[in-house]
Amino acid sequence: MTQRYDVAVVGAGPAGLAAACSAYENGAEKVIVIDRDREAGGILNQCIHSGFGLHYFKEELTGPEYAGRFEEMLRKTGSRLMLDTMVLKVTQNREIHMMSPKEGYSVISAGAVVLAMGCRERTRGAVGIPGARPAGVFTAGAAQRYVNIEGYMVGRRVVILGSGDIGLIMARRMTLEGAKVLACVEIMPHSNGLARNIVQCLEDYGIPLYLSHTVTEIRGKNRVEAVKVQRVDESLKPVPGTEMIFDCDTVLLSVGLIPENELTRDAGIKIDPRTKGPYVYENMETTVPGVFACGNVVHVHDLVDFVTAESKKAGEAAAKYANNSALNAFNSDLKAIINGENVAYTVPQSIRTENTDKFAEVFFRVKRVFGDSVIELKDGEKPLKAYKRQHMAPGEMEHIIIPKDMLLSAAGSLTISVKEEEKQ
Amino acid sequence: MKKLELERNKAPENENRAVKELICIMCPKGCRLKVEEGGGYAVTGNACPKGAEYGRKEVTNPTRVLTSTVKITGAIHSCCPVKTDRDIPKQLVLKAMDVLSGVVLKAPVRRGEVVVSNILGTGANLIATRDMEAAE
Structure with a gap:
C-alpha cells in the first residue's frame, strides 16, 4: 500500500526545509521531505562563508549554520526526512515515485506537494566559450564543493568568468587557500554580485575586476594553460586589439543559475520561459492544483532569507490545501500580471484576488540598472499606484505590495513597468 | 546614478x-x-x-570574520567548516589560515564547538559551524 502524507516536499535545501516546517506549523501532521543528497541543507552546506540570515534570524550566519538551524526545527516537528533518495516522478494526482538504496523503488501519495529542487549552474556549454577543451574549467559551485566539502584544491592560478556572488566568494576562498586569482572578468558593464562581496572578496585581496570584458579563448592541451580576455562593445561583441593573455591553470565560471525543473515539466506543470521555473499563483501554487513550488526552482533568489520567506508561504498554502481549508478559488477573479517596460519577469505570474488576504506581494527583476526611478502599477492603461526607488539593478530582486482593495477594484490585468523618474 | x-x-x-x-x-x-x-x-x-x-x-583598524575549513577524520566528509566567533584584524587573516592548516578534528563535532581558542591572541575563538557526525 502506498503511504499517505499530508504534505510531501521534494528537496531538503533551504526552500524545502522552510516549506516543511511551515506546513507543520499550519496544521499538516504528516510531513515528509525527500532529498537525493546524504544530508539536508542543500547548497548551504558548501556556502561556508557568512552573510546568511540577517533578515530571518537577525544575525549573520554561515550557510551550514543556517541549514543546521532549519534542520533542527524540522526534526522537532517529527517530520520524516528521507535522504539519499532520488525522486523520479511527481504525478498530477500527487503521487511521488522515488528510489533509494535502502528502500528501493517506492511510491507515496500526498495531500499536497511542494517542489523545492533548487537550481543548477550554467556551464561552459551554456555560454559557449571558444578554444580548447582541457581539464581545469569548473563551475564556481562545483569548485566550491571540491574545496569546502571534499577538501580538494582545484587549481593554483585562477581566472574567474562572471562576477555573480558565487564567483566573488570563490575568488576570496581560492586566495585564502593559497591560489593566485588573476582576474574576475564580467561581460556586463556592472556586476550582478552584491557590493559587499566586491569589497570583501575582490578589493580586500587586490583582485582586479574587468567589467565589459569576457574570455574569448581557453588554451591548453591537457590542463588549462592560458585564457584570452577581450573588452566587449555595447552589443557585447569582443573588440579586436584589446586582447590580454592570462597564464592560468584554472577557469571558474560564475555565469548564472537555471531552475531545475525536470520533475515539474514531467508533471505537466506550466513553465514560464522568463524565469525558467513553474508559473505560480499568489500562494506559490503551480498550474496543477495541490502542487506548490518555492525557492530557486521558481526563480533564482539573491538571498536565502527571501527563499525562506517564499517557502514558508508555500508550506502554509500546502498545509491548507491538504486540510481542505484552502479557498477553492482556482479560476476566480484571476489577475494576470503583465511585464511592462524594463521588467524581466514577475513572481507570481498571476493573482487570484479571492485567495489573497490583505495584500499580494509581487517579486520581479528589472532589465537594467536604474537610479531614481518609479515602479508603475497599472490596471490596463489606468494608473493604480507608483512606487519610488533610489536604485534598482538586475541583480537585486525588487518587490511591491498590492493592497487587496486595489486588486478588487482592478478591471483587467495588472501591468508593472519601470521608468526613470522625471527630473524637474 | x-x-x-x-x-x-x-x-x-x-x-x-x-x-x-x-x-x-x-x-x-x-x-x-x-x-x-x-x-x-x-x-x-x-x-x-x-x-x-x-x-x-x-x-x-579594519577587521573581518574569517570563515574557512579544517581537516576532519571519521566523518562523511574530509572538511569541517569553521569561523572566528568575532571579527579579527584584517592583516591577521592569512596568518590565521596558516594556523587552520595545522588543525585536524575527529568526528563527532558539534556546531559551536571551539576548535582553536583565542586564535593568534585576538580574543576570537575559532568555532565549528556545523555538526559532523561520526560516520558509520
Whole structure:
C-alpha cells in the first residue's frame, strides 16, 4: 500500500526545509521531505562563508549554520526526512515515485506537494566559450564543493568568468587557500554580485575586476594553460586589439543559475520561459492544483532569507490545501500580471484576488540598472499606484505590495513597468 | 546614478583626502559610507548603527570574520567548516589560515564547538559551524 502524507516536499535545501516546517506549523501532521543528497541543507552546506540570515534570524550566519538551524526545527516537528533518495516522478494526482538504496523503488501519495529542487549552474556549454577543451574549467559551485566539502584544491592560478556572488566568494576562498586569482572578468558593464562581496572578496585581496570584458579563448592541451580576455562593445561583441593573455591553470565560471525543473515539466506543470521555473499563483501554487513550488526552482533568489520567506508561504498554502481549508478559488477573479517596460519577469505570474488576504506581494527583476526611478502599477492603461526607488539593478530582486482593495477594484490585468523618474 | 563598480575602478583614492568613501559590508544593502579621516571619524551615509561602527573601524583598524575549513577524520566528509566567533584584524587573516592548516578534528563535532581558542591572541575563538557526525 502506498503511504499517505499530508504534505510531501521534494528537496531538503533551504526552500524545502522552510516549506516543511511551515506546513507543520499550519496544521499538516504528516510531513515528509525527500532529498537525493546524504544530508539536508542543500547548497548551504558548501556556502561556508557568512552573510546568511540577517533578515530571518537577525544575525549573520554561515550557510551550514543556517541549514543546521532549519534542520533542527524540522526534526522537532517529527517530520520524516528521507535522504539519499532520488525522486523520479511527481504525478498530477500527487503521487511521488522515488528510489533509494535502502528502500528501493517506492511510491507515496500526498495531500499536497511542494517542489523545492533548487537550481543548477550554467556551464561552459551554456555560454559557449571558444578554444580548447582541457581539464581545469569548473563551475564556481562545483569548485566550491571540491574545496569546502571534499577538501580538494582545484587549481593554483585562477581566472574567474562572471562576477555573480558565487564567483566573488570563490575568488576570496581560492586566495585564502593559497591560489593566485588573476582576474574576475564580467561581460556586463556592472556586476550582478552584491557590493559587499566586491569589497570583501575582490578589493580586500587586490583582485582586479574587468567589467565589459569576457574570455574569448581557453588554451591548453591537457590542463588549462592560458585564457584570452577581450573588452566587449555595447552589443557585447569582443573588440579586436584589446586582447590580454592570462597564464592560468584554472577557469571558474560564475555565469548564472537555471531552475531545475525536470520533475515539474514531467508533471505537466506550466513553465514560464522568463524565469525558467513553474508559473505560480499568489500562494506559490503551480498550474496543477495541490502542487506548490518555492525557492530557486521558481526563480533564482539573491538571498536565502527571501527563499525562506517564499517557502514558508508555500508550506502554509500546502498545509491548507491538504486540510481542505484552502479557498477553492482556482479560476476566480484571476489577475494576470503583465511585464511592462524594463521588467524581466514577475513572481507570481498571476493573482487570484479571492485567495489573497490583505495584500499580494509581487517579486520581479528589472532589465537594467536604474537610479531614481518609479515602479508603475497599472490596471490596463489606468494608473493604480507608483512606487519610488533610489536604485534598482538586475541583480537585486525588487518587490511591491498590492493592497487587496486595489486588486478588487482592478478591471483587467495588472501591468508593472519601470521608468526613470522625471527630473524637474 | 552611475553604477558603483565603474566608479570604484577609476583612479585609486587620493590618500590626502579628509573623507574616505567606503561601501559597508555589514549587510547585503551595501550602503555608501563617507568617513572623516581623523578627529571623531564621523560616518555618514549609513542606514544603521552597524554601518557607523564599520566605517570607523575600516579607517582605523579594519577587521573581518574569517570563515574557512579544517581537516576532519571519521566523518562523511574530509572538511569541517569553521569561523572566528568575532571579527579579527584584517592583516591577521592569512596568518590565521596558516594556523587552520595545522588543525585536524575527529568526528563527532558539534556546531559551536571551539576548535582553536583565542586564535593568534585576538580574543576570537575559532568555532565549528556545523555538526559532523561520526560516520558509520
